[in-house]
Amino acid sequence: MAPSLCLAATLSLGLVAGCKALGKKNKYAPQSVTKVLAVPAESLQPAIAKDISSEDRPKWVTADRWKRVRAIYTSFENAPIWLEEGGVKDRAGALLEALRSAPDHGLDTAAYPVSEIAALVNEKRLTDTASAATLAAADVMLTSAYVAYAADMLVGQVDPSTVSQAWHIPAVPNELDSAIVHGLENEDMKTSLAAMAPQSPEYAALKAAYSRYRDIAAKGGWPMITTGGAALQSRLAMEFAASDSTSAAAPVADSSAASIPATKAKKKTVARSPLLSQFQERHGLDRTGTLDKLTLAALNVSAADRAKQIAANMERHRWLPRSLGTRYVYVNVPAFRLDAYDSGQKTLSMKVVVGDEYEDKNTPVFSDSMETVVFRPYWNITPDIQAKEIGPKVAADPSYLDRENMEFYTDGGARRIRQKPGGKNSLGLVKFLFPNNFNIYLHDTPAKSLFALTDRAKSHGCIRLEKPAELAQWVLGWDGGRVDAAMNGGADNHPVSVKPKIPVYIVYFTSYIRDGQLYWGGDLYNRDDRLEQKVADAPAKAVGS
Numbered sequence: 001m002a003p004s005l006c007l008a009a010t011l012s013l014g015l016v017a018g019c020k021a022l023g024k025k026n027k028y029a030p031q032s033v034t035k036v037l038a039v040p041a042e043s044l045q046p047a048i049a050k051d052i053s054s055e056d057r058p059k060w061v062t063a064d065r066w067k068r069v070r071a072i073y074t075s076f077e078n079a080p081i082w083l084e085e086g087g088v089k090d091r092a093g094a095l096l097e098a099l100r101s102a103p104d105h106g107l108d109t110a111a112y113p114v115s116e117i118a119a120l121v122n123e124k125r126l127t128d129t130a131s132a133a134t135l136a137a138a139d140v141m142l143t144s145a146y147v148a149y150a151a152d153m154l155v156g157q158v159d160p161s162t163v164s165q166a167w168h169i170p171a172v173p174n175e176l177d178s179a180i181v182h183g184l185e186n187e188d189m190k191t192s193l194a195a196m197a198p199q200s201p202e203y204a205a206l207k208a209a210y211s212r213y214r215d216i217a218a219k220g221g222w223p224m225i226t227t228g229g230a231a232l233q234s235r236l237a238m239e240f241a242a243s244d245s246t247s248a249a250a251p252v253a254d255s256s257a258a259s260i261p262a263t264k265a266k267k268k269t270v271a272r273s274p275l276l277s278q279f280q281e282r283h284g285l286d287r288t289g290t291l292d293k294l295t296l297a298a299l300n301v302s303a304a305d306r307a308k309q310i311a312a313n314m315e316r317h318r319w320l321p322r323s324l325g326t327r328y329v330y331v332n333v334p335a336f337r338l339d340a341y342d343s344g345q346k347t348l349s350m351k352v353v354v355g356d357e358y359e360d361k362n363t364p365v366f367s368d369s370m371e372t373v374v375f376r377p378y379w380n381i382t383p384d385i386q387a388k389e390i391g392p393k394v395a396a397d398p399s400y401l402d403r404e405n406m407e408f409y410t411d412g413g414a415r416r417i418r419q420k421p422g423g424k425n426s427l428g429l430v431k432f433l434f435p436n437n438f439n440i441y442l443h444d445t446p447a448k449s450l451f452a453l454t455d456r457a458k459s460h461g462c463i464r465l466e467k468p469a470e471l472a473q474w475v476l477g478w479d480g481g482r483v484d485a486a487m488n489g490g491a492d493n494h495p496v497s498v499k500p501k502i503p504v505y506i507v508y509f510t511s512y513i514r515d516g517q518l519y520w521g522g523d524l525y526n527r528d529d530r531l532e533q534k535v536a537d538a539p540a541k542a543v544g545s
Contacts, residue, residue: 430469
């Protein structure tokens with residue numbers, strides 16, 4: 001992955017109130033605390049050093065995080081980080097408040113048991129009679145909880161490699177350590193902790209939706225739907241109230257449409273419900289406006305399960321870099337959609353076709369930098385596709401190559417097949433390269449009919465574009481006439497460098513925000529279930545709390 005895209009280069013940007021932004025006068029220095037209650041700092045420091053030298057760490061603190069705790073205290077000369085002259089005050093209070101609100105982010109609080117931590121730092125215990133050992137234990141416990149919370153927020157609570165996510169945008173430990181220390185140096189701890197969560201409007205909207213779905217689940221959820229009628233209307237109203245806090249869903253124009261039994265949904269004469277059509281659009285279904293089988297299945301996913309799905313996607317947001325760049329391309333595979341951003345504003349959107357869900361054709365999650373646009377490209381068929389698909393067709397029909405405008409060529413001593421540039425070329429008239437280990441790129445396609453489909457998982461893994469000419473204009477800064485000339489009358493296989501390079505993010509979000517509204521994409525590659533099992537003690541625990 002290109003250095004400009006690494007989380008290493010962007011983690012500290014998420015801490016908007018970190019030491020660089022605040023300036024030196026607002027930088028908190030633990031070493032400036034001369035005493036806590038009646039215990040002088042020179043007595044606390046050896047007590048803290050003794051605690052962190054022990055291998056007997058709290059059971060909820062991992063070995064890696066314990067190393068971070070030790071490193072933090074070493075950098076601050078074993079000074080108390082959370083306890084002030086008067087004992088437990090604002091800094092520790094802000095941390096405890098953040099820990100208590102962790103379930104609102106879909107985080108599992110087993111990573112930092114609030115009740116145990118609160119009991120240890122209880123103000124009734126930390127009085128003027130408290131010993132250096134008691135105070136040190138409280139401070140180390142708070143630092144351990146802070147490290148866990150900060151790491152969970154900054155890079156996620158679940159390692160994506162353990163839950164089959166095909167996620168190849170790695171976190172960088174050294175930069176995580178730096179961000180954690182910067183957060184401690186912020187004099188305003190409440191602001192520092194809040195800035196650790198993803199700051200994008202999409203994350204905030206998902207968090208708000210998560211709260212609403214949990215609330216519905218806590219109140220018993222919504223009814224199962226078998227046919228239309230009043231139950232369906234009520235169910236749709238609950239869905240839109242949960243998915244859109246502004247209640248922007250269109251009203252039901254024809255109430256009779258919502259009364260159609262599911263068994264009649266296939267009849268051409270069935271009345272159609274605008275609100276049901278809107279539900280289908282939000283759930284990645286064909287907009288039939290009728291209560292068909294797939295719509296019925298989507299309606300009967302419980303609010304609790306939807307909440308878990310949102311929590312899983314909030315976790316995916318925590319896996320992303322905090323800053324995606326000034327200009328970048330963002331492809332959400334389950335949404336079958338590409339968006340291009342400039343200075344924080346979406347400036348171009350289009351449908352895409354992504355990798356099929358079987359036979360290793362799925363599209364992985366990764367990021368890299370777009371370097372080249374190639375007009376009128378060759379399609380150099382991969383050895384795998386040549387062996388499994390094209391080769392057998394050539395063997396069965398010697399005229400196949402000429403008919404498909406293909407030819408043999410030599411590559412590294414191997415006899416390979418490629419498709420020559422032109423209108424029949426499977427890559428269309430332009431492709432966009434961002435070199436990566438997966439041989440994935442964006443490209444035009446002659447198969448324009450695919451964009452009329454709702455389910456567009458139809459490619460070998462690369463991403464086909466609905467509006468390739470518009471993307472070429474956006475990427476290169478060319479006008480439409482110049483792009484059209486290059487695509488339709490220019491030189492074959494003509495590369496144009498992209499300067500500066502443009503970050504490209506290929507991501508996988510099955511619940512996401514579009515134009516301020518919550519949408520659901522299909523779990524094309526069956527990645528949700530394993531992640532959902534790992535995230536969130538809510539709603540199951542939070543609902544009963």
